[in-house]
Amino acid sequence: MEYGQKIHIGGIKFSEELAQVTVGCKTTDDCTIHQLLHLLAERDINLTFLCHAGLSGNIESIFCIDRADLGKVQQILIRSSLPNEQVQIIPSIGTLTLFPHRNEMKLLGLVIGLFGKHGFPVHSFSTSISAIAFNTDYSLLDEITERLQDIFVLPENHAPFRQDFRVTQIQL
């Protein structure tokens, strides 16, 4: 890539408004991600994002949920007896998902740098073979995308960044 040349990417997608929950523990005896995930699943709470680091000395589990489910999640956390200092909640998050063009992943550093340069918060992110999901402030999604287009080129027929509707299973 030549200096200053924009990169073609496959697309960008915004999530709905979410909340991010971080649960930190010093040992696996303090808490377990397994129990927490099970409690969330029992209450039909969907995780839209998850990352976990269980390396020695510091165990962190970070997940995102629909903003509307935050109350239920807080109840679960209280009942799990996790000390308050082990839980961090960011109540208004948006996931900005980037789809690299033809699986070209050499853009991660550019995006991280852009966020840092403009002071956009990066609360968490994770990559996959086809996507990079950044969690940032929900209110900044449009502004961030404008800045991203300083370094990226989107397809001409790109879909709206926001999902038009959502389907939910109900019990009759």
Next chain:
Amino acid sequence: MYKEERVKVYAITEKNHLALASLRFPAKDIEIWGLRVIDLEDCVQRFELVTYHAADKKNTELHLLIDGNKANNFSDRITAWIQNDSDTVFSLRQPVDVLYLFGPHFQDRFGIADTAFNALGQNGIDIFVSGCAGTSIYFVTPENRGRDGVTILTNTFLIPTTK
């Protein structure tokens, strides 16, 4: 959103002989590390997985999973950058394995992470790092545990096949 009696995925696979680089640095240094990640991307050509999250009020953690054959050069670059930086901690764990689940619409179905984490945990598979983006979930495990993890998850999830 819906629940399945047995969660469907498209595929479960593994990779071996990888290296997991973990960095802990002040959140204010993220722009510098963005530039360094560009350099590291050139070094390894491709990251298998990258995750990032806050470690505490001031610091963040960045985990980069790479081809184990490129770990020495990768590690040397990072070590050179941080040799006079007492605020940054770097560790390299090698070799490690990684499991991948690919599935349709993970974010539209309940209980996928619960099913995967508990299946692995109940069978004694430690998870060093996990990340989920799009329709993929990754689990970084100790060496030689990737194959066990694939077997466990294959018996747990339903992989539709066509004849």
